[in-house]
Amino acid sequence: MKKHRVAVVGCGALAQGAHLPNCRQNPRIELIATCDLDRNTAEKCREQFGASRTETDWRRIVEAKDVDLCILCTHVNLRGEFIIPALESGKPVYTEKPLAPNRSEMIQIVQASRRTGKSVCVGHNRRSGPAVLEFKRLLDKARKTAASFLPSVDRSEGRPVLPEEKGLQLLIRVNDDLRSWKHWVYGDQEGVLFAEMVHFIDLALWFNDAPLVRVFAEGSSRGNFALLLRFADGSITNMHHTMVGHFDYPKELFEATLRNITIAMDQHIEVRQIGLLDEPVQRFFPFSSAPGRSDGQGMQGYMQAVQEQLQGVKSPDDHIRWIGVNKGHAAHLDRFLDHIEGRGPNPCDIEGAVAVNSVALKLLESVRLGLPVAVGPEDWHIP
Ligand SMILES: NC(=O)c1ccc[n+]([C@@H]2O[C@H](COP(=O)([O-])OP(=O)(O)OC[C@H]3O[C@@H](n4cnc5c(N)ncnc54)[C@H](O)[C@@H]3O)[C@@H](O)[C@H]2O)c1
Known part of the structure; x- marks a missing residue:
């Protein structure tokens, strides 16, 4: 070795x-x-x-x-x-x-x-997170098929297919707590919108097939903003960031809908779907640091672990222990080692990261202007 x-x-x-x-x-x-x-x-x-x-x-x-x-x-x-x-x-x-x-x-x-x-590998490590990879696998599968059973309420018979039925509608919700950030972020003009959202812009570009055509950002770049990404096939990715949440509430939820299949990734510990008959509706992923005495899994295990710890909280100055989840840092680095040895692709190559960064800069432009901003490959293509 x-x-x-x-x-x-x-x-x-x-x-x-x-x-x-x-x-x-x-x-x-x-x-x-x-x-x-x-x-x-x-x-x-x-x-x-x-x-x-x-x-x-x-x-x-x-x-x-x-x-x-x-x-x-x-x-x-x-x-x-x-x-x-x-x-x-x-x-x-x-x-x-x-x-x-x-x-x-x-x-x-x-x-x-x-x-x-x-090679340069950029630390968009969620691409190597096990729950995110599972979410992506289900997305790819959903793209190739249609929902394999009818909904409990169905009035679709005889209705023509609408153009809006194509594409992917994606929500990425980031529950953040400004008390957890170092102070530089409040003086930094680019704020969390740049420093943190590149992770999620990277995923949005990875999950979507069609070219990105327009972006719009509303709010403060330091935190508390909504980011909209519009793709050429009508797909929309909506990223909602709050900085006034509680740090110990699960931070990340992705919810994708396409071809009448709904797929969710919750806090890197649970993936859910309804629409694919041959896949489980719920799949769990291990915590990376012990969530207390509870042996529960997924979101239920997380909330039980918080509940157990709250029994020890006696005053507003007390805090509970952080519950760690696997966001792919170790695997991302390991995949880069494979790449250096010539045994696999770069898990996040530099050209892809340039596109991500360029979109983040366009979103900053949008939030300053208060207007949607057009984007195209010329924004990130480097001859
Ligand atoms: N991938 C992720 O999940 C993730 C999570 C958090 C932070 N980050 C990124 O990691 C980076 C660091 O964030 P952090 O929270 O660890 O910040 P930090 O402030 O805790 O650490 C930065 C360290 O770099 C050192 N440093 C600064 N300039 C240096 C120089 N010229 N030479 C040597 N050392 C220098 C500082 O002394 C400090 O110890 C940021 O770019 C941040 O966006 C990524």
């Missing part, structure tokens, strides 16, 4: 919560270096996750002869400046989302990747 010698640059919340533990647990990875501007953070992570050394200057990672893969987990304050020389020194890069803060930086990264032949 090939061992990939990895350096993690930027050892903050996400690196400590996902990439560093995933590196430690992955037998294909040897963690060589933890690098952070803050020496104490880099040193703490070296010790906790078993790296060989620490650095505070990312240039030392670019130059290092004993590192063959970099994982970049800073904010967009560091992207092209690091990624381009890393690629030039022969190192593929797994970068956290968003890929870059603007179009010119994206172009430079794409050109460096093409020039060097070294």
